[in-house]
Structures are given as structure tokens and as C-alpha cells.
Amino acid sequence: MLVELVRKMIVAGGSLGMLLIATQVQAGGPNEICLTYANGQFDPKEPTVPADAPLTIRVKNMESKAIEFESETLKIEKVIAANSEAVLNVRAMKSGRYEFYNDFNEKARGFVNVQ
């Protein structure tokens, strides 16, 4: 049956794709920012990193509520559960000021200075 064949093809293609993806070595950016979220604020508020290099941002949420760490310009967003931490990967960016915030509490804001 053709539909059956198509399903098999999709499954095979998907598995092959996953295999190819899995063999990719983790890039692992050398630059890392560590942010702490407590009392409705990020700390530090304006970290600085070098331009044109991949970046990882580690966010530690010290509060008893979840936050959603988000930046439109850095193209990242991630839910971080209460009292836990998460890592976000950012592609290499040109120099500039990139705003980030907690989407669940938009008063909590900061900037990544890429230079």
C-alpha cells in the first residue's frame, strides 16, 4: 500500500537524519555568560562579550517561580523552572546591544553588550 510505503520512507528518512545529526560534534562556544535571576532582577544586567563568536548563556533562576528567559534580537527563549538553571546557545553575533528579559515579568530586563 502506497501510504504504508510513504510512512516507511518518512520513518527511514527521519532515522537517517537523526543519525547524521547525532554524529555532529558539539560546537561548544568558548564564551559564556552566567546570569543569576533573583528578586525579579537579572545580575549582571549588562554583561559584555566579544563579537563574532558563538556564545552560551547560563541562567540560574533562584526564585520559586518559573521564568522565561527571552531575547528577540539574540533569537533565544527558554523556560527556566523554579530554583534551577539552564543553558542557551547563541549564534555568533555582530557588535551591538542586545536586550534580554523575563517574558513572565517584563520589568526584569538587561542587555548583552557584544563588542
Add this chain to the structure above:
Amino acid sequence: MLAALIIVFREVFEAGLIVGIVLAVTSAVPHRLRWIGAGLFAGLAGACVVAAFAGTLTQLFEGMGQEVFNAAILSTAVIMLTWHNVWMARHGREMANELRTMGQAVAEGAKPLVALATVIAIAVLREGSEVALFLYGVAASDEGGGRALLGGGVLGLLLGVAVCLATYLGLMRIPPRALFRTTTVLITLLSAGMAAQAVFFLARANWLTWFDQVMWDSSAVLPEKGLAGRTLKALIGYTDQPTGMQLAVYVGVIVATIALMRLTTTSAPPRAVAAE
């Protein structure tokens, strides 16, 4: 309260659009509400589970659990939507031409309904888990405004339902013959957009970094996070900074869908072709 309304509405909005489209797609199928209801329920239950284990999920795959999970469920939705389109290309015409008995139509109609119910469950699951986490945080805090925030959340939810109904009623104004074609195009673009979003998440997880240079930046003209941007993102997978890989996968899904639909319709009985 307004903040809560906006946050919840933003999350429900996308799911509302998708449910509206599915309602229109299945408008001729009997017992569809049972399936759509099951999809909604499964999505809500899944959202609560994901919200409850958000911390654990995040830590999976070396901290990339959320990204991988999103990519996986989006890929599932892409397969389901493509399956639906291919199935409809084959059987939709047969059903229309041969005036099958009601019983058969119901039995066969159930197949794509499983696919579409899964798509609904996935849409609700993705958006719902964030809403659940947000509202849980609100409910757990002792701040006086908690009740007002919950009220805002409920209003946001109702607005999301309104988006769903508006999408459905808008699509139902299209004459039945053109509706099939319209929804086929909509579902193909929806599926291509979801595939491109899956690529985005895999790139964020550093699992798929090939061709990840940004092809253009239209964020100044049509920001992805604006209302128009969000609508287009939910419907056709718009992104203001697409990567080469995202574009390739987007086009690839469209081409594959058309090819599969052609392949299945040409193997249909000749009288179905002659009726075209």
C-alpha cells in the same frame, strides 16, 4: 492583570489558529468534535506534565532537553500534516466522486483525524506548558494581585478561543470546493513552517549547525514578535532571520508534499482523474 492577559493570549493565540484551521479542514467529517476534543484534552494533560517536569526536561541532552523536545514534537506534527495531505489527495477525491456510504466514510475519515488530533495535541502542549508554568508561578506567589492575574489569564484564554472561532468561521465562508484547496495549501505551509521551526530548535541545541548563516534580516520591516509577525509565524512559519538550512527544509517540505500528493493521486482509479 493586563500583563497576564497578554502573556496568556500570546501563548494561546498560535494554538487557536491551528485548532481553527483543523476545525475547518474537518468540517465535513462526522464525529470530528470527539477527535478534536481528545486532541485538546491530550494536549492540556501533556502541557501539565511538561510544566511539572520542566526542570527535568531542561537538563536532558546536556541541557538542551527543551530544544530537542520542541524539535521532536514539531517534526511529529510535520509528519502528521503531510500524512493528512497525502491521504486527502488520495481519498478525498474518491469520497467526493463515488459517494461512499456514510459508514465507510466515517471509518476512513478516522485515519486523518488521528493525525489532525495529534497536531492539535502538539499545538496545545507547546503553548499550554508555558501558560501552566506562568499561572502556577502566579498562584504560588502570595502577592495580593494573584487573583487579578489569574483573571487576566482566563481572559487571555477566552481571547485565544475567539481567535480559534474567528479562524474557523473565516475559513467556512470559503465555498466548499475552494475550501479543500485552500486548506491543503494552508496545511502544507503550516507543516513547512513547523519543519523550519524544528530546524531552529536543533540549531539552538547545537545539533544541526550546517548552513546556519542568516539569509536575510527583515526584523525592521516585519518583526517576528509583532502581531503580524506572530500570525505569519504560526500560519506559515515566518521568521525574520531565516538560516540557509531553514529555507532549504521549508522548500524541501513543500516539494516533498506536492510530490507525495501527485504520486498518490496518479495511482488512483482513472475515472477519478477524468472527473477532474
